Amino acid sequence: MRQEQLPDLTDDMFQPADIDSSKNEEIAGESTGFWKDAWRRLRKNLGAIIGIVIIVVLSLLAIFGPMMNEYSYHEQDLMRAKLPAKVPGLENVGFLGLNGVDIRGVDQYEAKGVDEYFWFGTDEFGRDQWTRVWQGTRISLFIALAAAFIDFVIGVAYGGISAFYGGRVDNILQRIIEVLVGIPNLILIILFILIFEPGILSIILALAVTGWIGMARIVRGQVLKLKNQEFVLASRTLGASDGRVIGRHLIPNVLGQIIITTMFTIPNAIFFEAFLSFIGLGIRPPEASLGSIINNGFSSLQIYPHLVLYPSIVISLLMIAFNLVGDGLRDAFDPKLRK
Amino acid sequence: MGRYIGGRVVSMLVTFLIIASLTFFLMKLLPGTPFNNQEKMSESQIQQMNEKYGLNDPVPVQYVTYMTNLFKGDLGVSFQQDGRSVTTIIGERIGPSAYLGFQSLLIGTIFGLLLGIIAALKHNTFLDYGSMIIAVLGISIPSFVIAGMMQYWVGVKWGMLPVAYWEGFEYTIMPTIAIAAAVTATIARFMRTEMLEVLGQDYITTAKAKGLTSTAVVIKHTIRNASIPIITIMGPMVVALMTGTLVIEQIFVIPGLGEKFVSSIMTNDFPIIMGTTLFFSILFIVVILVVDVLYGIVDPRIRLAGGK
Amino acid sequence: GGGGNNNAGEGGNEGGNAEGGEGKSEQVLNLLESAEIPSMDTTQATDATSFNAMNQIFEGLYRLDENNKPVLGMAADEPKEEEKDGETVYTFTIRDDANWSDGTPVTANDFIFAWKKAMNPDSLSQYASMFGTAGIKNANAIITEGDPLYGKVDELGVKAVDDKTLEITVTQKVPYFKSLLTFATFYPQPKDFVEKQGDKYALETDTMLYNGPFVMSEWNHGDGWTFEKNPEYWDNETVSLEKVTYKIVKDVATGVNLYETGKVDRAGLSADFVDQYKGNEDFVTRLEPTMFFLRLNQKNEALANTNIRKALYLAYDREGLVNVLLNNGSVAAKYFVPKEFAFGPNGKDFREFAPDGFLADKGAEEAKAAWEKGLQEIGKDSVDLEFLTTDTELASKIAEYAKEQFQTKLEGLNVTINKQPWKQFLELETAGDFDISTGGWGPDYPDPMTFLYMFETGADYNRMNYTSEKYDKLVSGAKKETDLEKRWKMMQDAEKVLIEEDFAIVPTYQRGTASLMKPYVKNYFLHPFGADTSLKWVKIEGK
Amino acid sequence: MEKILEVKDLHVSFDTFGGEVKAVRGVNLHLEKGETLAIVGESGSGKSVTSKAIMGLIPNPPGRIKEGEILFGGKDLAKMSEKELQSIRGSEISMIFQDPMTSLNPTMTVGKQIMEGLIKHQRLSKTEAKSRAIELLKLVGIPNPDTRVSQYPHQFSGGMRQRVVIAIALACNPRILIADEPTTALDVTIQAQILELLRDLQEKMGTSIIFITHDLGVVANIADRVAVMYAGKIVETGTVDEIFYNPQHPYTWGLLGSMPSLDTSEEELIAIPGSPPDLTDPPKGDAFAPRNPYAMKIDTELEPPLFKISDTHYAATWLLHEKAPKVEPPEAIKKRMKGMASSKPTMVTKDGERNG
């Protein structure tokens, strides 16, 4: 401290200061709960925000996209089949390829005498791809969310019970998982779809047959760790019932992990549904999921790339978005970053 | 160690038996008969075929017969491929699948580790984001799309690699890339997380305090410790690669097991379904055991615990 | 041979051509197949891939030529015909130079051995009924359970007079008798060798013997196989190809890519690729005698009504289907017996009496009228129908198309698609558990009867509860009728009843296939029944 | 005495979510050859950050040395390149960390971990390094060093692991050893052993030690001089006797008073009320003022300068200013103050000038 910075030190300044002792324990700033704090972290994570924005936009498009033009997802018109994408306004921006010209350089709109614009082109039935892609997104998302939800319910219950009761219960439940894991899940899923009526419901159930195992494992691990934590012991010494311990202490503390896991389950389910479509076990046409649209277009990948391109972009964006959000949440919930 | 493995083998056998039984009964729920060209068969012919393959017996009897034969090492003969034994069929199919799976795993792991390491070391930089974008794309784009694009551009348009078939090393390149993309992505993400975790450990600070160069710290102390947990995801991945390559096998005309597996389900070729399922289950169980043992070898902390 | 079923609809990947050397073209042909060979035992095989392979390496008494006419194969001459007691005895002489690939002669016993094996309940061929179709004595009885002759294969009307003389006794002369003899089920098998091999017979290349133009030199199950010229073949001078390779390729795009890079000489095309290759000099289409149609299950109250069925028949726009969706040379069909398939006593196409089928000029207008009438008759204003189909890409496309066609044109109709894997599909269809289902049928022999017998009352393939006395009478009459002109007429009438009067089925299209074939492949013959191709005459020229 | 290390006006900050954490805010200290300097202070006061700054191990980002010099052998460590630092770390200056359970790499034998530094700095061959490692293990008192050398950390008990960590730090005979709470995680008996070991080694090798701890008992045991840190600053420094028997800063009083001595009878311990300040926004004036029962108005406005009490004893509190009222330290502290009549404190400016 430089001398000239020292002003005159008057006697007065050496009088005892009245320090408000209650201020001692004051905590500055707003109270931040776990969720609020996590949200704050998440907000600072650019990737996660991009992910959230993508999910929101795609979800909105999944809801409203099919209504944005006059075509329905099943309306066929073979006269306008397999048109490439053409978007008003963007049609003149050459490199975007949204001008209705196919890869051989022919303007198909002109060739087929079509005046309308199909933003994502049309498929082999002349159905509007835009409408179908968003319709498909809707179904894919629905399947994924539903499968994730079932995984969540079964996984949390199973893992929670296994860890909470421990001992023999845990042992038996873990053996069961071992066996389930030993059966390649592809066969289980395929058998499931074959035995039940094909359709959205059986796909969801099939995805859920083995899907919950990951969740169960994570919940079990977490609960095992938590149940000997001192705050749980404290609650027990206060005479808390099992229900209370589970509901107030265990679940809220594994919730973060559960959400993260779910975030990764969703893209996996979307992906697996696409895979099932590929081996011909998809949903009933003319309804379509993103997977089945890609699968249908796949055979003409070289000739009509637009049939694969747009749904692929959407599915990839969805996967990326959920992964980004999952990663972001993991960082946001990471206890190591908190004090 | 020996006793530990012994104990594990016993529990593996039990698991295996349960899986075998479960699959058997599940399979019996499959609709339809296993006969080809059923459309041209009359009722009585179907009956005769059922008789011939013992499909008219009550399911429990079939089960006992199957399990007895199984213990004799007899997996039966394929319904679809007249008279060829299941073991022969699996035997001739496993080679390409195993080779492809192994090669993809190797390449995917190497690249995944590299990407993950780079991302972690350059945490929150452009390189980190770049690697993670690659990683996420790797998981996001369906492998058959990657495969189809490659076949067309690399194979046909540029003529750099053979379009399909399984006739030598250059034939394995494209399928390997298509499969390895997802492996790379998964490993890269995992590795990044683990690396970041390890980089924050005290022993890394200790190593730095010794005056080791950053490279030495990363190579000697970080990578090894970060890779250990990766071993655990390798187990399921190995099996997934063996079963899950069917799409790639189809596109690149590779006579592998994955393709056979799915087609046997589609054609109700019961002995093949059972055979392949059991094969995969054994593979899976063994791989898990190997992974656990390996884990113990790589991580000295576990070795002793396991040895008790 | 091979029955067209729904599964076989996609652009098949049989195809072929050869790579040429310098100067004179190298006589090698590289082809694709879409499936594995399930069996090389002529009595056990059931599928197109096996039959096709067998046609190149085995030979029966006859084989099909370029024009699908039976020409002499193992038989040295046309048979002697003797008629007595309403039975006809054909006596065939087997070529002196007909040998198996190990040099042993092909004998009359080899034929009888193989045929009896096919009829034997222990090793029953799924095609055992062909012997009955050919009219061979006792054939039907031997394979009918409960019949006193059941299982007594020695009662089959065939006899080896000596090593090279074979007698076949038929109780009914059928016009397509010789064509049937080209079919794999009628091939011989080397008795001693087969018995020596036991279970192993025909499992690998070294556990079988060949008597056809080629031998199988390599067989990598699941991957492909290779044929080489058979030096022991009696007519090996005609055979040009030295080597033929087959690869199993299930993905159409892969096949096309392989074709583009010169790895194969022939590749099947799917609709999308047709757009790309139409106009290309390699592009070929071919009309096959395989028919696709919809079964309308008359168990369903609405479908029991003729007007409703008529409405469905008329509402379906087949042009869009064949020109845009299939786009592979398929032809819109309002008929059931295919074009360019069966030729009458006068040498004219069966179809000529109604070239474009029935009610060819009627369309959506009439469909609507019939629909309304039908609805009135059943007293409903809406109908829900379940459309059963398989899960292949093409099948679901067609189903989607049909659904849209029906729903947009027929007000009050609601169609639900039930997509099932093939096995499950058959299960449901056989059980009559459907309203509309997709069907396909390919001929087993070159005669309209191979189609028409399907829908007799109670027939195995009449899964839609269709009964018509008139139809039954015409068909059974035609079966017995020996006057070929009359028989022909009866069959044409039957088709008319089936479709124009009863609308029992809704025919949709006659299948075409589009493929690419290298122009240097010459004499590549395709057949409408039996084996798909004959490679015996193929030459590589000007490569 | 020879100053082998001198830290001048060191400022270290971390950029975090909550803003800039000013972890170290102008630390001055020096270390003499062969002595042990103890740094005490409560959690978060910047002890570890200071020592890491000396080692050049502040993680960047988020941390950075904002200002100040760290002079070692005439060179400023704060301005050295990473490469130069690497040649100093482990050979000239080494460090021991708090938790022996986590400071060793679990997948490498302890021998290898000791050898690494030797191979790097002394260019020993593998076999030489190994025999040296065995020697070192023996030196730190590990029985059967020959077999122990090829074992893994998990096969050692906590106390033994800390010995291994010490062996690693001592491998290249460093001139300075920084021990950051090396015994906090250990049992008292093992702690005593480790302290003895460190003292022995210091005697044998003449190493200078910076010993960080918050256990005053340990300080009394091992230190020659003591620096008391609070909120990123050194608030009092002096010889161990000066700090224990003549403490001048109210924070030091608090620290000493909060520990019962074996003869403390029933009276209350002196608790320092409240919690340490938030270093993202350190309070104006004296950071300790809000918790200081003797706080004066000036404390809330002006940061106190260092007052010199003796040649070795300095404290930063306005209480030492001539105008400040004479305050009585608490009873417990008064009891400690034995015959160390304080000479008149003088104010010291930053550059060492005196001010009457």
Added chain:
Amino acid sequence: MANEKLLEIKNLKQHFKVGKSVVKAVDGLTFDIYKGETFGLVGESGCGKSTTGRTIIRLYDATDGEVIFDGENVHGKKNAKELKKFNRKMQMIFQDPYASLNPRMTVADIIAEGIDIHGLAKNKEERMARVHELLETVGLNKEHANRYPHEFSGGQRQRIGIARALAVDPEFIIADEPISALDVSIQAQVVNLMKKLQREKGLTYLFIAHDLSMVKYISDRIGVMYQGEIVELADSDELYADPLHPYTQSLLSAIPLPDPEYERSRTRKLYDSEDYAPKSGEKRVLREVKKGHWVACTEEEYEQFMATV
């Protein structure tokens, strides 16, 4: 201090199965705690102190032995209601101020957990009033009620933990190393608070720690544990003045005190349980060598101790 026994522990054993082996964490403890006193339990890490505390409060079911609280056996078969009553009388304060508070609950909810479980408040207002009162008791203020644990420093958290324990008005509190994880300057806050509460509410403490100077300061009597057993037990001054068991001596000689002069002269005594193993194969049992001073010794050693006293 009334000499009324609040807690009697008789031959308490707690064995854990770890894989196939058994860890005898607590192996035959016997001691009493009197009403209103602080009983200190010291010993090296892993000797079974925490296990003892947790077994007493029934977080573990004892393998063997009795815990008699207020004349009732705690480990007998009990129904839920009786257990609940018992939970109100005995409470625990934990070691790790970070792990002992549920990070997802507000301070108010944490403190009020006991109130909620036992239905001690009629309505929300009463509950909040009680929470505020408790916060004040432990030196925090109302405003803290709606904050989350991570916003507090270690000392504050520990005080929240104390408030939680106090919420049900217990008679007996087990404090398992309540200050080990805290800063020196903050340790005093907690210790002073505990002493204050004892004075005001007549609480009885079982104080577990390894910091001997603090234990001596706070405890009336101290038990020294070694490998699951008590080796010496005496009044705290007595124990420090005249430690008889060599382990106690070694422990005491190892503590550094904040007094440089003392430190310069302190010499450490070593203890090796194997050297000290009784040769005769006899087992050492706790015997009272002076009034209130118990030492684990053999018959022979007992004679010796008695002789020197």
